[in-house]
Amino acid sequence: KIHAVITGVGGYVPDYVLNNEELSRMVDTSDEWIMTRVGIKERHILTEEGLGTSYMARKAAKQLLKKTGVDPDTIDALIVTTTTPDYKFPSTASIVLGKLGLKNAFAFDLEAACCGFLYSLDVAATMIESGRYKKIIVIGADKMSSLVDYTDRATCVLFGDGAGAVLVEATEEENVGVQNSFLRTDGIGLPFLHMKAGGSVCPPSHFTVDHRLHYLYQEGRTVFRYAVTDMGNDVEEVLKRNEMTTEDVNWVIPHEANLRIIEAVAKRINLPLEKVVVNIQRYGNTSAATIPLALWDHERHLKKGDNVIFTAFGAGFVHGASYYKW
Numbered sequence: 001k002i003h004a005v006i007t008g009v010g011g012y013v014p015d016y017v018l019n020n021e022e023l024s025r026m027v028d029t030s031d032e033w034i035m036t037r038v039g040i041k042e043r044h045i046l047t048e049e050g051l052g053t054s055y056m057a058r059k060a061a062k063q064l065l066k067k068t069g070v071d072p073d074t075i076d077a078l079i080v081t082t083t084t085p086d087y088k089f090p091s092t093a094s095i096v097l098g099k100l101g102l103k104n105a106f107a108f109d110l111e112a113a114c115c116g117f118l119y120s121l122d123v124a125a126t127m128i129e130s131g132r133y134k135k136i137i138v139i140g141a142d143k144m145s146s147l148v149d150y151t152d153r154a155t156c157v158l159f160g161d162g163a164g165a166v167l168v169e170a171t172e173e174e175n176v177g178v179q180n181s182f183l184r185t186d187g188i189g190l191p192f193l194h195m196k197a198g199g200s201v202c203p204p205s206h207f208t209v210d211h212r213l214h215y216l217y218q219e220g221r222t223v224f225r226y227a228v229t230d231m232g233n234d235v236e237e238v239l240k241r242n243e244m245t246t247e248d249v250n251w252v253i254p255h256e257a258n259l260r261i262i263e264a265v266a267k268r269i270n271l272p273l274e275k276v277v278v279n280i281q282r283y284g285n286t287s288a289a290t291i292p293l294a295l296w297d298h299e300r301h302l303k304k305g306d307n308v309i310f311t312a313f314g315a316g317f318v319h320g321a322s323y324y325k326w
């Protein structure tokens, strides 16, 4: 049987750091409020005009190619998962592929909000396990600053920009790589987390701009509740399917939405916080990029054979967990 393994990780965050002090001068908030409620100290923001998600995605992928030394001509496919594509069309993946100069690959975007990396990794693994593809680059990238209202204190403190990339390759080695996943979409999330305008229901117009409908909207408390319940249940389900308990887990790498959500999930499933990878203090919520960026930060601590659980939750609602053997 062919297995899918991650053979390299790359990452990129923009240079500009927006910290809580600067935010406190923009809206009525404070470092104390933000640290207590969400646990974020700073986030990186792509401030250069004319640069979008593909810029960060390309940077992360370039680093990945350099680190792994893989020949770009051997890449079969490129998946970019993002909620903030450069354009409505063409796909951000096609732009990134062009910039990377991949000659023998096809590329597509996969949109699953903050769960995008989890879904994409599973899609890439399934493609590889089928035997038809051998090397796939998966990039989670989001320029959340492009849809955040920096006059709304309830949302602007949460998000940042960044990109993380992994190379997924085929191996015949037993008992390594993506083991299995429990992925779900429940379809009830629209009223609670969305961006009203810009799509086919409500295309951009002077009206949508005047009424400030091009910003992320959320009912924070509802999102919080579902996120904790779903991620907690999903991790338990994956553990059950693999006849494991939290004792067998070396690391949980969760979507970094909010430190309180992460702590509540850990408490719900009785998981010691020392096993949870957290970097939200420095990056904020970078949506599809949080898990690959956490992997990028944490890679040096992972040992062969470690049992790693990924879990995420996002708009839709989309959620799930997967079990990866490092």
Ligand code: ACO
Binding pocket: 028, 029, 030, 033, 034, 037, 038, 114, 153, 154, 155, 157, 158, 193, 218, 219, 220, 221, 223, 224, 227, 256, 257, 258, 285, 287, 313, 314, 315
């Ligand atoms: N600074 C100071 N006060 C604030 C701020 C701020 N940045 N933001 C909100 N407040 C105020 C509110 O105005 C409100 O004041 P009021 O009582 O005078 O009306 C008060 O704080 C309490 O507001 P709540 O919204 O009830 O605060 P809550 O404790 O729920 O925290 C938060 C809000 C942090 C958004 C929380 O609901 C949350 O984390 N939700 C999850 C949202 C999330 O992570 N979304 C990301 C996208 S989805 C995903 O990635 C999983």
